[in-house]
Amino acid sequence: MEWWTFLIYFFVGLTGLMMLGVPVAFAFMTVNMLGVFFMWGGTTGFSQLVLSIDSSISTFMLVPVPMFILMGSVMFHSGIAPRMIEVLDQWLGFIAGRLAVLTIGAGTVLATLTGVAMGSVAMLGSTLTPEMERRGYARTLAIGPVLGSGALAILIPPSTLAIVLASVGGFSIAKTLVAIIVPGILLAIAYVTYIVIRATLRPQDAPSYEIESVPFRVKMKNTFVYLIPPVSIVVLTIVFIFTGVATPTESAAIGTFLTFILSFMYGKLNWQTIRNAVSSALQLSVMILIILTGSAAFSQLLSFSGATTAITEWATTLPVAPLVLMLIMMLIVMVIGMFIEQTSIVLVTMPIFLPIIHAMGWEPIWFAVVMMVNLELATITPPAGLSLFVMKGVAPEGTTMGEIYMAAVPFILINISLMALLIFVPDIALWLPSLMN
Structure with missing residues (x-):
């Protein structure tokens, strides 16, 4: 089978299954199993698939994924997050458009707690958007900040997607988490x-x-x-990673432990909170780890089909400047992001992009940060950004998808501007990781 034939079959099969409503993780695994069956000698190839699955998730560096998810889940279900928003509201009374500004501040705080864009959009959209409309805010200004601030969950550590991206790409998780701090703050x-x-x-x-x-x-x-105690836990976790006092895995464990202690001190650590937090964290963690196993198999199939070598040769011989090639790759991700969710984008594109990154001699952490901004953009990009549909579900009655799309436009343009700035000035992303031990 020619490599391009394999890619066509793969993407057609993956798209078809997702359109039928099959979860991303299972759609990815199904297509991979079919690829293994036809390319690796029938059922005998499944033994190699099992080894790929085992090696892709049997690694210590993936422990931060469930730990960070659990940390945010405990803070959310214990009611710590809503209380933090109330405190922020008390300080922002003098600012023009204070409720919209509060939304950004609350979204930034929630980003450090949840790491999941849709959760932030659902919470802020159901609480602050109706309040802004009641106060006479323009509908686009009542919706847009919710979409933008929800997307910050991807770009402010501890970001689950950043860990997934670093794991798939073989990048330093610690440096990737630290590198997205400055872009995240700049975006806010x-x-x-x-x-x-x-x-x-x-x-x-x-x-x-x-x-x-x-x-x-x-x-x-x-x-x-x-406000200070929960934020201090997040800051302490990042400081441990930055200074090298603890690995990302150890920092995540410490942060999660301190979160349980804080919830207990607030009198919110009961059986119901623990059950809800662990249940939601378990579901999300398992789904992410299953997706990672699919990525490992896809990478091996790409290499076996010859697609990795062919694409690398094509990219390195393309008669354009490396910067133009980078822009083309980001444009591809941006277009894909209009239709599928971020984790799927990582799994589909990174195995293809990695050989190009190495062949061009690009700094992997810089590429990862630019990619993260692009993935953050995908959550609010019409027509199928996931945050747009979540917003539709919690928006005031009568809100149309057209109004939600219009509300997202200014924040999309801000994201694109930041991405361009990072591409042309890499030191913005690389300065902080360069100071790490």
């Missing part, structure tokens, strides 16, 4: 800047209103009690 600042400028120039889009005054002493007390 850009979002807030856009909102404040729009609310100042068009006050009718974000009408001001009187708020209940909270004494400074009360705000400081709430900050020290409800």
Whole structure:
């Protein structure tokens, strides 16, 4: 079988199964098993598939995935996250478009707790969007910040997708997690800047209103009690990774343990919280690990079919500058991101991109960060960004998909601008990892 024939069959089969509603993990594994059967000698090839599955997930560096997911799940189900949003609201009363700015702040905080964009969009969209509409906010300004802030969960550590990307690409998980910090902060600042400028120039889009005054002493007390402790756990986890005091796996375990302690100190650690947190974390972790096994098999099938060598030769002999090649690759990811979710994009593209990255001599961490921004963009890109559909499910009655698409446009443009900046100025992504021990 020619390599291009294999790729056509693979993508047609994968797309067909996903359109039928088969979960990504099982669709990937089904297509891989068919590929193994026809290319590796029938049923005898399944033994090699089992070895690939075992080697792809039997590794210590993947332990942070379930640990970070559990850490965020405990904070979410124990009610720590909503309390943090209330404290942020107390501090932002004087800012133009404060509810939209609060949404970005809350999304940034939730990003450090959940690492899952759809969860943040669901929570913020069901709580803050109706409140903004009640206060007379323009619908696009009531929806757009929710979409943008939810996507921050992908770009602010501890990001589950960053760990998956680093694992698939064979990159340093620690450096990848540290490298996305600065772009994540820059993106949040850009979002807030856009909102404040729009609310100042068009006050009718974000009408001001009187708020209940909270004494400074009360705000400081709430900050020290409800905001600083959970944020400190996340910061401490990142500092451990950055300084080399602990590996990402050890840092994730420490952070999860401290999260349980904090939930206990708040009086929220009961059997119901533990059961809900562990159950949701287990489901998501198993799904991600199954997807990773499919990626390993896909990489081997690519190599066996000759696609890896052919694509690498094509890319390295293409009569364009390396920067143009990078832009083409990111454009491909952007287009794919309009139709399928991020983990699938990683599994489909990274085995193809990796040989090109090495052949071109690019810094892998830089590529990973640019890729992460692109994947973050995929959550809010029409027509099929997952966060768009989640937003439709929690948006006020009467909200159309067209309005949601329009609300996402400014934040899409901000993301693209950040991605371009990272491509042309790699030091933005590489500066912080270069300081690591």
